[in-house]
Amino acid sequence: MVIVVLGLSGCGTSPPRTGINAYGQRTNLSCVPYARAVSGIALTGNAWTWWHEAAGRYTRSHAPAVGAVLVLRRHGSMDEGHLAVVTHIVASREITVTQANWLPGRIEHGQPVFDVSPRNDWTLVRVWYPPTRALGITEYPADGFILPTAPQNVARLEPTLAAR
Template sequence: MLRPGDQGMRVRLREAALAAALLLLAACGSSRGTPRGVPGYDAGGGLQLSCVPFARARSGIQLAGDAWQWWDAAAGRYDRSGAPRPGSVLVFARTPRLPQGHLAVVSRVVSAREIRVDHANWAPGGSASRGRVARDQPVLDVSPRGDWSAVRVWYPPVRDYGRTVFPTHGFIHPVIRTAALRE
């Protein structure tokens, strides 16, 4: 049984294991990488990932279903809010452009309106970047109230934010609620 004091240690161990696995996979891939300081996609060896298993492994949040279903599934189990924290998962809403929604893990908070995320499979269909992991990509809050309900995401091919504004539900934080611990 997970005790509240053990949560941080388990998250750190899970992150270390994921980092080691990704480093091993990267060693098998291309030597071409993203220029230092420029957000983009990892040089990969053909490994295809979707956002859900990547976010689950990276954050330690144990939810299932399509990305858009995570917000409701987290209710009562994990803390949710409109404020980003490192390690939290940003849940993109289901739209015609994102029929399964999307998940991105906050790697760092830059300012009240900018974060950096790690996420998988953030690329147009048929793109060579489809299924790859994007690291430290900027995400900008463009919501009128500053509540992270609408964002623009960095688009590496143009080295700027994309024009599309994506609706989001908010952030799921990797802290299991006390009631969920008793289940």
């Protein structure tokens, strides 16, 4: 009888989250179409080209704003750069973002990003890495933020904020 009870006790527990498939929502989108859809910023091309493509079309800044697109440069194995959309400004050097494909095939919401630049200008960032539940160790060079032409609805950008 004891053996049966012990055997059933594992049925009510869920396995620990392991691997990247345990985080975020599944997607086939890369960061570019996702950032474009969420932010309303109508640029195309690889992520690293957005900063220059935005010149004269959108306001560019070194200060975050809700709805703005953070543009990461090409760095290491990230040869196409990366885009993330700001969903919340936590502090002068911390924001949260929503992004696609930071973890391959996933959309993540509420992911912390920290400014680690020497001049506090968001030209160097570190990104939270969900599988380790810690701030990632890599410092990524960033061009800055491309601002949307219209204010963004935070609840639309970050569905999980409405539940907080």
